[in-house]
Amino acid sequence: MLEVDINDLHFRNPLLLASGILDESGDTMLRVARSGAGGIVTKSIGMVPREGYENPVIYELPYGLLNAIGLANPGIENFGEEIKKAKEGGVPIIGSIFGGNVDEFVYLAKKMESYGVDAVELNLSCPHARGYGMEIGVDMELVEEIVGEVKKSVGIPVWAKITPNTDSVVRIAKAAEKADALVLINTIRAMAIDIDARRPVLSNKIGGLSGPCLKPVGVRAVYEVYSEVNKPIIGVGGIQNGRDALEYMMAGASAVQIGTAVYTHGLEVFTSIAREMKEWLHRNDYENVKDIIGAAQVK
C-alpha cells in the first residue's frame, strides 16, 4: 500500500531519513533502516574531513530545532565503509554530497557511486556554511551546471536538494530540472538570542530552522514546483505524523524525508507514520499511496 518507485528505485515506503540526522556512521544508518525507514539519505559528505562548528550547534525550540552543525563530516575518502555497513539494511541508500564547485561535486558523486549508493543527493541548500550549500544553490547558472555535469558523470539517479531561502523556489527548481528528482526543502536561515547571555545561542550565530514550524513553507514549495517542473519531488520539512506526510504527497511529493521528528518522536517515528498513513488511506478507500500524489493540486 505504501510502496513507491522513484527513477526505477523501489522504496518499501515513502518515508526516508533526511540528510544530517543520524546518518554519519554505518551502524546508525543500519539501525534506522531496521527501525522502518523506506530509505536513507546520508549526512552531506565533502572532499575532506570537516569538524563543523563549535558547540552550541543545536537549540531546541517549542516548534522545532535550530541547528548549525557546519557540515561536519568524515570526508569522502573515509565514507566507503559506512556506506557498506548501511547497505546491509536492505533499503536504498542515497549519498548526500556538498562541494564548492562543479569539479568537487562530480568527484564526490563518482566516489559515492563507486561505494554502491543507489542515488546521489546534491546539497545545494545548506543555509549556514560559507561557500557551500545555498551560497551555491541560489546561483541559477551554477546550479544548472553542477546538476548537468554530475548527470553526465554518473549512472545512478541524481537528486537536487533545493533551498527555500530565495524569492523563487520554482526558478531554482527549473535550473535544476536536469536532475532525476528534486528534494524540497532544506532549513530556513534563522537565529535565536539568549537574552540572559545577550548573544546568539549558536556559535555560528546563524543556523537552519527545521521541524513543525517549517512544514507550511515546505508544502508550499512542493505545491508550487509540482505544476512547473515535470520531475518527481521528495518533500521535506516538519513531518511528524501520517497526516503531515500525506499533506506533502497531496501537494505533489512522491516521497518524503524525515529529520527533526526523530528527535521529537524517536526512531519509532517511521513505523508510526507508516501506520497512520495506511489507516487514513484505508478509511478513504485508496489502495495505493501513489494515487494521492498531487491530489490537492487545484487547477
Added chain:
Amino acid sequence: MYRVVKIERIKKETPSVKTFFFRDKSSPMPGQFYMLWLPGVDEFPMSISYIGEIKGFTVKKVGAGTSRMHSMHEGDKLWLRGPYGHGFSPMNGKILFVGGGSGMATLAPIIERLPGDLLIAARSRDELLFMDRFKERKIYVATDDGSLGFKGFAHELLEKILEDTKYDAIYTCGPELMLRKVIDIASSHGIEIQASLERLMKCGIGICDSCSINGYRVCVDGPVFGSHELAEMDELGRYRRDRAGRKVPI
C-alpha cells in the same frame, strides 16, 4: 532552551576537581546528564552528581570549558539544558560500585540510593574523589602510584577482590580503558553490570550521530548501558569518533 542557574557554592574536591552547587527545578535520575553552556566559551555534557533540592556538578578540569568553570565564583551563572539520557536502574543482590577518577561524579547519586561497597580509583591519593562523602561505606582503594591502598589500576584490584568476595552486580564509570576491562571481568564472572559511557557530544538529543558507538547513541540510548548492550559494543575501548565523525583508534 536554556535555563540560567546561579552557582551557590563551590567546593574543591581534589586538586583538579570542583563541585558547583545550584538550585534547579528539574528532577534528574541518577546517571543522567545536562548540557552546560558557558556563553562565548563552550557547551559540554556534565553528569549530575548531587540530585536533591540543591544540585551539583562535579567537574574535572581538562580543557577550555572546564578550565573556565574552575575560574568561576559563587554567584556566577550557568546555562543548562536537560536532564538527558537514560540513567542507572536498580539491580539486585550484593553491589559493587567501581569509580575511576571523575567517574565517581556520575556514580555518586546511584551510590546514595543503593547499598553496596565501593572501589574508588585515581592516579594518586590526592585525586581520590568522594572518599569523605561515602566514608560510612566499605571502600577499596586503588592508586596508580600506590600513594594509598592498592598500587595499580582499578580493574587489577577488582580481579583480586573477586577472588574471595562475591558480588552480583557492578555499577561503573571512569576512563574508557578501565571500563572495557571492568566490563570484561564482570562478564567472565557472570556479574550483571551497568556502565556510564562518554563520547563526544554535539546535540545531546539523539540526532547528530556524533556520540554513537556501534549504532547506540550515548546521549539518548545511554549514557548508562547494561550488560546486554555493552556486550555488543566492540568499539568500546578501541575506537571513538572525532569531531568530523572519523573513526579513530583510542
